[in-house]
Every structure is written in structure tokens, then in C-alpha cells.
Amino acid sequence: MAGSPPPPPPSLDAPSLDMDVALRQGAFDLEAAVTAGPGLTVLFGQSGSGKSTLIDLVAGLRRPDRGRIAVGGVPLVDTASGLWLPPHRRRVGYVFQEARLLPHLTVRQNLLYGRWFARRHLTVEAPTLDSVADLLGIAPLLARRPAGLSGGEKARVALGRALLAAPRILLMDEPLAALDESRKAEILPYLERLRDQVGLPILYVTHAVAEVARLATTVVMLDQGRVRAVGAPSSLWSRPDLMDLTGGAEAGSLLDAVVGERTGDGLIPLDTPAGRILVPHLPTELAPGSRTRLRIPARDVLLSDRAPQGLSALNILPGVVSDVRLEEDGSRVVRLDCVGATVLARVTGTSAAALAIAPGRPLWAIVKAVALDPAT
Numbered sequence: 001m002a003g004s005p006p007p008p009p010p011s012l013d014a015p016s017l018d019m020d021v022a023l024r025q026g027a028f029d030l031e032a033a034v035t036a037g038p039g040l041t042v043l044f045g046q047s048g049s050g051k052s053t054l055i056d057l058v059a060g061l062r063r064p065d066r067g068r069i070a071v072g073g074v075p076l077v078d079t080a081s082g083l084w085l086p087p088h089r090r091r092v093g094y095v096f097q098e099a100r101l102l103p104h105l106t107v108r109q110n111l112l113y114g115r116w117f118a119r120r121h122l123t124v125e126a127p128t129l130d131s132v133a134d135l136l137g138i139a140p141l142l143a144r145r146p147a148g149l150s151g152g153e154k155a156r157v158a159l160g161r162a163l164l165a166a167p168r169i170l171l172m173d174e175p176l177a178a179l180d181e182s183r184k185a186e187i188l189p190y191l192e193r194l195r196d197q198v199g200l201p202i203l204y205v206t207h208a209v210a211e212v213a214r215l216a217t218t219v220v221m222l223d224q225g226r227v228r229a230v231g232a233p234s235s236l237w238s239r240p241d242l243m244d245l246t247g248g249a250e251a252g253s254l255l256d257a258v259v260g261e262r263t264g265d266g267l268i269p270l271d272t273p274a275g276r277i278l279v280p281h282l283p284t285e286l287a288p289g290s291r292t293r294l295r296i297p298a299r300d301v302l303l304s305d306r307a308p309q310g311l312s313a314l315n316i317l318p319g320v321v322s323d324v325r326l327e328e329d330g331s332r333v334v335r336l337d338c339v340g341a342t343v344l345a346r347v348t349g350t351s352a353a354a355l356a357i358a359p360g361r362p363l364w365a366i367v368k369a370v371a372l373d374p375a376t
């Protein structure tokens with residue numbers, strides 16, 4: 001489930017990542033050009049597609065056979081000239097799946113540990129311990145030791161430690177994968193704040209569509225060591241040619257939306273390019289006027305060949321079929337163009353035949369459920 005806020009405004013003097021690399025490791029062959037500006041760029045792809053390898057190349061944990069990597073115009077690697085900066089000179093903040101805090105130090109000491117290594121780079125603009133503690137809501141934890149923290153608290157301290165080292169880019173390799181659903185929901189708003197307020201490029205590896213929906217400014221789709229597509233989540237998740245990567249059991253559409261005022265009957269309207277969708281609740285941080293992103297699982301969309309009657313007029317979106325895909329289990333994933341957006345629906349073969357589903361057919365999508373964060 002996932003809601004997501006606005007893509008951050010680009011900032012002209014903010015650093016950005018620019019890499020074009022090739023690497024062969026065992027039978028795996030990577031050849032990829034990736035750029036990432038301010039905001040959060042998700043590296044998305046199947047297991048073994050090269051996501052962690054790309055992150056490690058930026059961090060300096062692996063060396064490319066050839067290519068160039070620069071952050072904010074400063075080259076970190078350039079095989080043509082033999083340049084290779086070691087990891088500790090790259091000003092890269094790396095957040096791992098597990099927090100990796102030092103157990104004998106307090107939270108404050110853990111936070112300042114990263115800063116000590118970065119002391120040569122600290123300028124007046126570098127974040128202070130207080131500002132980072134406020135941003136991540138960890139001020140009340142400063143005197144505690146890691147053993148007494150929850151998984152979500154440890155994850156926030158690990159983010160804080162990375163930020164305090166004054167990085168010019170943040171790398172996150174499945175930072176939520178080790179957390180349960182409610183801890184994930186706790187961390188997501190902090191990741192959004194990082195994305196929107198810190199002005200750094202964030203390169204973020206995940207397999208979770210919910211995290212893409214909620215966090216991604218841009219998605220880079222990797223497939224067997226190659227960049228297959230780059231773009232906004234809502235456009236990539238509506239492309240039939242990418243369904244082998246975006247589909248599967250989790251097939252669904254991602255719609256940009258603006259939160260409206262709660263109605264008299266307690267529902268909250270979300271205005272999407274496909275029409276208005278009413279939901280019973282939202283994550284508390286999404287106030288009226290916020291931008292968000294809905295995930296509508298294909299299995300939660302019914303199709304009708306006439307405007308539904310006798311149903312409450314909720315969440316019914318008219319559209320036209322633009323694509324039908326046969327899935328391995330015999331079901332069909334139907335792509336419905338609804339004015340300005342695409343909604344996917346999964347139907348059985350029997351329903352597809354009964355509704356004569358084919359490109360060009362006008363149909364109505366009835367949305368049973370939308371997802372706004374991983375815990376709902």
C-alpha cells in the first residue's frame with residue numbers, strides 16, 4: 001500500500017549523480033548509464049539485475065572495468081584517466097538494510113562518529129546534530145544505547161549518522177527490508193522528509209512497489225545489468241512492455257493524487273488524473289492539499305460493461321481498454337485508459353470473454369481498494 005508526496009523542486013546547485021559504467025563479475029555483465037538529481041531515485045529490478053552492484057560502484061566498494069562516476073560534477077571514478085577515489089574520500093552516505101550501529105556508544109556518539117570522519121568537509125551548511133535529530137525525530141533517544149531501541153528507531157539513527165557525515169549523495173540498499181510492516185510505516189514519513197528537505201540525490205534500492213509508490217521521484221528499471229526504462233512511477237507502471245518487471249502478483253497502477261477535505265460522511269477524496277477516489281483513511285501526515293500517490297492493485301479492480309447502477313457511486317472510473325495481457329495463471333491483466341491515467345484490472349478468462357474485453361472497448365473500473373502505505 002502506498003501514498004506518496006510531491007516530487008521535490010529541483011535545486012540548481014544541488015549535487016547530482018552522473019554515472020556510465022561497465023563491469024563484468026562472473027557471468028554477470030553490467031553496462032549502465034544512470035543519472036540521479038535531487039529527490040529519490042529508485043533502482044528497481046529483479047533479483048540479480050545489478051541494483052546493489054550499481055550502488056557499490058558509487059560507494060567505491062566495487063570498481064568498474066570502465067566508465068565514469070561523478071557527483072555534483074566532481075569525478076569519483078574515471079577509468080580513462082585512472083582516477084579512483086577510495087570510499088572514505090567520496091562523501092557518500094551509505095545506509096544498509098541493518099542499521100550497523102556501534103553497540104557500546106550512545107545514540108549521540110553513534111551520530112557524531114560519522115561526523116568525526118567527515119570533519120574536513122564540514123562547512124557552515126553541513127547539518128548540525130540538532131537539525132538532524134529534529135528531522136528524524138530522534139532527539140529523545142540521544143542518551144540511549146542501540147540495544148534499547150526498536151528496529152525503526154535504529155533505522156532512523158542510521159539515517160542520521162549518514163547525514164551528519166555531510167554526504168553529497170545518499171545510497172540506501174533496501175533500508176526497510178529488515179523491518180516489519182508497522183516499523184516500515186513509521187519510517188516512511190522520515191524518508192519523505194529527507195527526500196524533500198535535504199536536497200541530496202538519494203539512490204534507493206527496493207523490490208517493494210509500496211516503497212516506489214510512496215517515495216520515488218524517479219525510477220530506474222534494471223534488467224539483467226541494463227537500464228530498461230527510466231521515468232516517473234505512474235508512467236512506468238502503466239506501460240505494457242514493462243509488465244514483466246512491474247507486474248506479477250503485485251500488478252497494479254500508480255496514480256498521482258491530491259488530498260481533498262474530508263467529506264460529511266467521513267471519506268477523504270483523492271483527486272487523480274483518472275477521477276476522484278474516496279478513501280476512508282489516510283496516513284496522518286497527509287493533510288488536505290498534500291500530493292500523494294495511490295497504488296491500486298489490479299486484483300482490487302472490477303470491470304463492468306455499463307455504468308454501474310444500484311451501487312453507491314464511489315470510485316467508478318470510466319475508461320477504454322488499451323491492452324490485454326494473458327498471465328501464466330490464465331487471468332488477464334487489462335489496461336484501461338481513464339482520461340489522464342491508466343488503471344490496471346485483473347480478471348478471469350471467463351470474465352474477459354463475458355465482457356468481450358478487447359482494445360477499444362469502453363468499460364467502467366470499480367476500484368475496491370487503494371493502498372496508501374505499507375501498513376494499511
Ligand SMILES: Nc1ncnc2c1ncn2[C@@H]1O[C@H](COP(=O)(O)OP(=O)(O)OP(=O)(O)O)[C@@H](O)[C@H]1O
Binds near residue numbers: 027048049052054
Ligand atoms: N563478487 C561477485 N562475483 C561474481 N558475481 C557476482 C558478485 N557479486 C554479485 N555477483 C552477481 O552479479 C549479479 C548482480 O548482483 P546484484 O547484487 O547487483 O543484484 P541485485 O539486483 O542487487 O539483486 P538482489 O535484488 O537479489 O539484491 C548477480 O548475478 C550476482 O550473482
